[in-house]
Amino acid sequence: MTKVLVIGGGIAGYCAALAARRDGAEVTVVARAPGATALYAGGMEVVDDLDAVLAGQPHHPFSRLGLDAVRLATELDNAIQSLKLVLDKDGLKFEGSWRKRGMYADIHGLARPANLVPASVAPGELRALSGRRVAVVGVQQVGEYDADSTAQALKELHGIEAFPEEVSIPDLPIAASLTDLYGRRAPQLRARSATIAYPPGFTSLPADSFELLASPPSPHGWRLQQAISLGTVTAHVTSFETSAGRIVSARAGDRTFRADTFILATGLHIGGGLNGGRVTSEPLLNLGVYHEGQPVRSSGTRLQHLQYLDPAEELRSGLMTDKGLHPLDEEGHAPYANLFAAGAVLGGYEYAGPCGFGVPMLTGWLAGTWAAKTNRAASR
Numbered sequence: 001m002t003k004v005l006v007i008g009g010g011i012a013g014y015c016a017a018l019a020a021r022r023d024g025a026e027v028t029v030v031a032r033a034p035g036a037t038a039l040y041a042g043g044m045e046v047v048d049d050l051d052a053v054l055a056g057q058p059h060h061p062f063s064r065l066g067l068d069a070v071r072l073a074t075e076l077d078n079a080i081q082s083l084k085l086v087l088d089k090d091g092l093k094f095e096g097s098w099r100k101r102g103m104y105a106d107i108h109g110l111a112r113p114a115n116l117v118p119a120s121v122a123p124g125e126l127r128a129l130s131g132r133r134v135a136v137v138g139v140q141q142v143g144e145y146d147a148d149s150t151a152q153a154l155k156e157l158h159g160i161e162a163f164p165e166e167v168s169i170p171d172l173p174i175a176a177s178l179t180d181l182y183g184r185r186a187p188q189l190r191a192r193s194a195t196i197a198y199p200p201g202f203t204s205l206p207a208d209s210f211e212l213l214a215s216p217p218s219p220h221g222w223r224l225q226q227a228i229s230l231g232t233v234t235a236h237v238t239s240f241e242t243s244a245g246r247i248v249s250a251r252a253g254d255r256t257f258r259a260d261t262f263i264l265a266t267g268l269h270i271g272g273g274l275n276g277g278r279v280t281s282e283p284l285l286n287l288g289v290y291h292e293g294q295p296v297r298s299s300g301t302r303l304q305h306l307q308y309l310d311p312a313e314e315l316r317s318g319l320m321t322d323k324g325l326h327p328l329d330e331e332g333h334a335p336y337a338n339l340f341a342a343g344a345v346l347g348g349y350e351y352a353g354p355c356g357f358g359v360p361m362l363t364g365w366l367a368g369t370w371a372a373k374t375n376r377a378a379s380r
Contacts, residue, residue, distance in 0.1 A: 001026050004371045005250060005257050007237050008265030008273070010037040012343025012360035012367075014228040016263045018082050019368030027368075030250070030257060032236035034225045035271035036344065041106065042121050042200065042213040042220030043114025046076070046098035046361065048354035059293045059320070059348035061359050065366070066323040076358070079365035080116070092227045093119040098358065103127065106213040107145055107178070107199055109153025109162075114213075116357070118220060124197060124210035126158050133194035135165040139181065141172040145199055150212070154197075162197070165189055182219045240285060246338050261371040264327065264341040265364060268315065273345035280317050285339075288330040290320040290347050295330045318347025325367045338374055340367040 002025045006013045009031025017027045047053065050069055053060050062072060076098050084094050096102065096116040102125040103111040111126055134154065138147025147164040154162035167187045172180055181201035188206065189196060196209035201219035205211065214220050235252035240262075242248060249258045264284070266273030275281045280289045280296050289296045296317055319327045319341050326334035327341040342363035349355050 002261060002372050002374070003259040004028070004261050004263065004368070005030065005259035006263045006265055006368075007031070007250065008035070008263075008267060008271060008343065008345075009033075009225075009229055009232045010035040010265060010267055010271060010343060010360065011224075011228065011357060012267075012345075012364035013263070013265035015079055015083060015361050015364030016265055016340075016342055016368035016371070018086060019079070019365045020263075020372040021368075022082065023369060023372035025368075025372035028257060028259070029232045030235045030237055030252065031229070031232050032234070032272065034229070035267040037228065038221040038225035039216040039218060039270075040221045040224065040357075041112065041215060041218050042118060042211070043104055043112050044094075044096075044116040044357040045101075045113060045354050046080070046115040046358035048101065053355070057348070059290070060355070061321070061346045061348055061363055062355070064321060064323065064348070065325075072362070075366060076362055079361050082365075083361065084116075087224075087227055090227045090230065092223055095119050095122040104213055105150075105154060105158070105197070107150060107215060109150040109157060111158065112213050113354075118211070118223070120205055120211045121213065121220070122210070123195070123208075124212065126160070129158075129160050129195065132161070134160055134162040134197050135189060135194040136162055136197045137187070137189070137199060138164050138166040139172070139176070139199065140166055140168045141170075141174075141176045142178060142181070142199070143175055144177050147199075150197075163194075165196075178214070179217055179219070182222070237284065242285075242336065245336060247336050261338045261340065261374045262336075263364075263367050263371055264319075264339065264345060265343045265360075265367070266345050268318065268344040268351060271344070273343075274318065282319060282327075282345075285327075285336070286329075287319055287327045287335075287341075288332075289317055290328075291317040292348070293320070297330060315351040316347055316349065319345050320347060324370060325363060338371075340371050342367040 004020045004025045006029045136147045136151040151162040151164045154160040186202035200214040237252045325340045343360035
């Protein structure tokens with residue numbers, strides 16, 4: 001049985017572990033702390049136009065896999081279906097598909113695109129609300145959220161007949177925030193002639209109601225993080241032992257984790273996968289960090305200028321992999337045959353864009369699949 005060590009507890013690491021276990025591997029997931037997954041607002045963007053990505057973005061992680069659109073579509077289907085099934089068993093049901101994109105309102109009434117959303121959010125797809133009355137629930141004790149403004153935005157921006165409906169929850173603390181609603185039972189409204197839009201965090205929503213998307217810190221994000229963290233070992237990997245072009249073990253304090261294959265799913269800056277600064281670097285193995293196909297160390301002042309004009313440019317920098325998701329060094333070689341990389345630590349795409357969840361899901365799934373089979377293939 002192949003032993004796989006996944007470093008990182010976000011959605012990429014979770015998908016990697018799912019795939020590796022499906023293929024019979026013994027998997028350990030190690031994470032130092034929750035990463036950016038815990039901050040997501042409730043809507044997952046997977047991919048907008050797969051053919052356009054493959055045709056026009058040669059450094060995108062999808063393009064670098066060297067797979068055609070049909071194979072990528074099949075793997076996305078497999079990854080997402082498996083993810084939804086396992087999360088459903090853990091009590092977190094998701095709806096949607098990467099093949100279809102909906103628009104969902106956040107707590108300010110603004111529309112956000114998403115392919116996958118929690119089942120508690122799905123009934124609030126904006127096109128499905130057309131022609132229906134929507135009561136937007138406000139809580140008197142919560143000052144950071146204004147149901148009046150949200151209802152007005154839904155009406156003016158999306159043509160939805162929305163109106164505010166205020167409730168009181170007396171046991172909330174003074175100057176409560178939306179996070180104080182997390183885990184509370186949804187208050188019942190007297191008027192039931194409308195679909196009800198609740199601020200995020202409530203449980204036991206009544207029929208014909210939905211949750212709005214959130215802003216960080218997000219109840220949607222914490223629900224997801226709690227589900228995917230089950231069974232994760234809390235430890236901070238700080239170094240690796242290597243020998244003859246292979247990773248032998250990972251060290252975290254006084255603990256040593258040995259495995260046959262290793263998956264870096266350490267995230268971007270929040271997760272600790274990359275170190276920022278004048279020159280972005282990978283802290284564990286000094287792997288190559290690339291921007292638009294070029295090592296950042298050789299980009300000089302041009303990259304600094306781009307980042308000055310648009311700070312989001314730095315979020316496009318990251319590891320670059322070969323077709324097997326083996327991360328490259330600055331010379332363009334894969335130095336470790338049993339090391340894979342997945343998720344936001346990869347560069348070449350918009351971290352908060354149309355593939356924000358698609359890249360972690362697909363690369364995590366494929367990294368786990370290939371990591372589970374690597375040792376078996378080598379032993380033949």
